[in-house]
Amino acid sequence: MTVAPAPTTTELKLDQLFPGEATPDARKGYSGYIVKPDKLVEVATALRDQHGYDYCSSVTGVDYLEQGQCEAVYHLYNTKTGGPAVVIKAQAPRDNAVLPSLTPVWPGADFQEREAWDLYGIKFTGHPDLKRILMWEGFHGHPMRKDWKEAYYEQEGKPFDARWPGGQVHRSEEKNPFGHNVAYPEGFTLEGWSEQADKAVYDSLPTGGHGSTEEGMRTDLVTVNLGPQHPSTHGVFRIVATLDGETIVKLEPVMGYLHRNHEKIGERNTFIQNIPFTDRLDYITSMSNNHGYVLAVEKLMGLKPPERAEYLRVMMVELTRIVNHTWAIGFLLNDLGAFFTPVLYVAKERELILDVFEATAGSRMMCNYMRFGGVSRDITPEAFQQVKDMVYDRLPRLLDEIDTYLTNSEIVRTRSIGVGVLSAADAAAYSVGGPVLRASGVAYDVRKAEPYSIYDRFDFNTAVRYQGDNYDRYLVRLDECRESLKILRQVCEQMPAGEIQAGKPQYQARVPAGEAYGRVENPKGELGYYVISTGKANAYRYHVRAPSFINLTPFGKMSVGHKIADVVAILGSIDIVLGEVDR
């Protein structure tokens, strides 16, 4: 696909298009436009319908404690032309944080607004089902607010005085009256309290309703739970589904079972301390998680890594993509009933790639490899040789093997063709990304749409398929692996010698004040980091636009009408990792 030059934020003057309603964000280091809350829906609709911004990529809540404002930041893209984002922001006072919901314009805002409600207490009026998403209903407070303190709170930012530089440690449990990581709100009594955690989930389902069979027999709808401990939910994910017979009437994904407060901790960490934490988002793809984060911070710092570092980054990221996609295919086959055999073949090759990671970065899975302005270590000649062996020999064979045994397998075809269809229009509207988006016929790849790093140098195609079903999501992943191999061959041929780090490696990054959004095409979709610096050692706001999480938004819709066994396959074809869904 050729990408036409895109209208950039500077070209699209929102303050002229919507005079009096949108004003440029004049804060130092900020960009985008501040839109009056009561005009938000209007402006959004115009941007979608008249200017082609059909993709609401990211919704971020921010709490400006000093100014007494809560803010929602929207990053909007045009999937037809590509190009940078239009950023609009809306503000509301903290003590009465009410904003209009943009779900009527972009249904993809659904889960993200629920997240902003859950963590920031921003109430989105007009949202169809505004309930907590990561924490449970009944939890006290909105934990990402700047004045909300966790039970083990020590200090606003690291390094904590208690530990540094003396190196003293203490166990936080010892200072807590319960010896646990808990704190109860003032005035809490066991008697004055009732459990609500699951009620909100069941309330949104038509439990107790009735259906009917083709013969006209009246049936009872039954609600069942899958997970959070279930072998087919790919981790601690829970599906609550209401069934008529075996057919899904309504399905609610329930998440947060692995919500480990990545963002709250990320705002206490120093900038550089966050790099290893990004490894643990989508723990299959730690290398490329690093990439998005360092890009965002490099934008703020105005750093550019040297050539060799760029090539090393691309190499690691594309190897990661192959690991992820083959792994996803293996697990999809698990869900289709080929229990663990394909996974074993895939895991065998993955181990060899992990060896390269271990030899280079020091760890198999949690690579912590990239740094602001470079990478942490150079690759050894032996490891580079192994990469070449993989790229020219083993990986093509693995892909051919997968292709031979699976693509035309009768079971794979009957179980996945026409199952879990997501139309192109829906895919963009629901903000899905990566292979899920491209399997629905939307040729949108961040590497092409807004090239970062050195992706504009490589010759590769955007893999795209058009049916939007499980089968195409499988095929698109296979295609993408082949494209990644193409890139990897070019990397192997062109790898320049030289430095791997711009300037001296630093243990403390000096990040100028301002905001930045760095996004990369992660194997699962667009991974974005929204970072606000106030010039201190810690980020003021650190938000992750997690592709696995947002790709789940249309999951309920895709599953309706299918059988329980297909739901498991649909989930497998979306390919989620709970570390990233729940963060």
Next chain:
Amino acid sequence: MSSIAKELANPDVPVSAELQNNVFITTIDKIYNWSRRNSMWPMMFGLACCAIEMICTAASRFDFSRFGMEVMRPSARQADMMIVSGTVTKKMVPQIVRLYNQMPEPKYVVAMGACASGGGPFKEGYNVVSGIDKFIPVDVYIPGCPPTPQALLNGLITLQKKIDGQSITQVPWYRAGKSEPIPVPILGPDLIDPRHAPLLRQRAAEAAAAQMNAAQPAEAAPAGPTA
């Protein structure tokens, strides 16, 4: 030694030819532990990143079937061992405790990685439990973030050694009476451990009394209505 054992141990006692080379003599403990240690079925249950290394340990290169972890069972009722492979969150811990209660004895718990052992890198998080041993008893802790497959294997072998040291005469699951389930935590305004109920009540009473004192310093505070 019982008289039969004494007899059998005596090389002078004649053993018929067809039994020679077919009969082994050992202790009950040895054979009991030998069979248990070599068929430790883990529960198929992954929590976070560490679960990926657990899968790798089960897969082609490391293959923990070699040590008797032959199959993973998705049902708690068929599992001998729970590998807590990842961050335990407050939202998840009620389920974990419930699963533990559902496992039939003898059962073992392996805390895999920093998170399961003590909260790990995410310890300070508002939804994170500081190690699964705050709720259920742990037999083996494996350090690492994530532990490599070799480390996990080492942990599992350590568990086997622990099993070797157990005696059928003393193991808790053959004692009289039944074992008590662990109270399942509740999701309140924060995680509530039912075992903390007395402490919670006491603190609520103290807080109510303090409030009462502050409001009416002259009068004696009556017992708090919510105490």
